[in-house]
Amino acid sequence: MARVVVDVMLKPEILDPQGQAVASALPRLGVAGVESVRIGKRIELEFADGTDSDAHLEQAREIADKLLANPVIEDFTLRIEDGDR
């Protein structure tokens, strides 16, 4: 089994009010020095056939392009992860 991890993040220029809310809560924990917080999504795609990682990546890219990320507001990155963990 092969796992492709897709990380989806709001583009830097897109306001992330959730991240801002978390950042403003940090001083309550006694945490100082965190300049900003951005919140994204991690999506794990499990492929049944674990041999051809290039094909999986290509397929994952297509899925991310079409559905997982909205290119108007989000960027995504892909990586293969060891599925046996």
Next chain:
Amino acid sequence: MRIGVVTFPGSLDDGDARRAVRLAGAEDVGLWHNDPDLHRVDAVILPGGFSYGDYLRAGAIARFSPVMGSVIAAAASGLPVLGICNGFQVLCEAGLLPGALTRNAHLHFRNRDQVLRMLATDTAWTNGYSEGQEILIPVKNGEGRYVADEATLDELEATDRVVARYVNGNPNGSMRDIAAIRNEAGNVVGIMPHPEHAIEALTGPSTDGLAFFTSVLTHLATAGAPA
């Protein structure tokens, strides 16, 4: 005239949209997310709600439903399509309208009566309004903040594609106070507030919303049946 209203799993305002269609004097036709057949309707409304639970992003999964395949194809040949709230989100996800709708800047769900200024009145859905007219209809959303890059916003303004702006306070942080936009042809309109909740004195803050539903009948009577 037959006006279709799509029901997705999680749609909430399909009943009100169908009632608005009937009050406007048309026949309301229920369309089902899983059925690509548009049942010979003359126009389509995508209602408010939380289609597919708003999972992933609002409208992201609805955009790939069987009915949307047909709606996207028919919109290209001129079928009038109105997306309200979640329907607006679906239209943006589907690429029928530019930009995206994101979490309200203040993170609060906003539910109140809202003044809008009508701008583009040459669309299939707004020809019954006059340019500059102010209307009062409910707004209720958590992810209604309209976002697009500066070039897109400039183009929308330069080509008169901003259909309505928020007046007396922007409820969600929408860029340039945008509440509604149209496509180039004017047959597709997306609006975040809810005209279908302002069609009767008994239940709405006004009857200002009804003209969306009568406008499309005027448009269809003038333009003839869509291709």
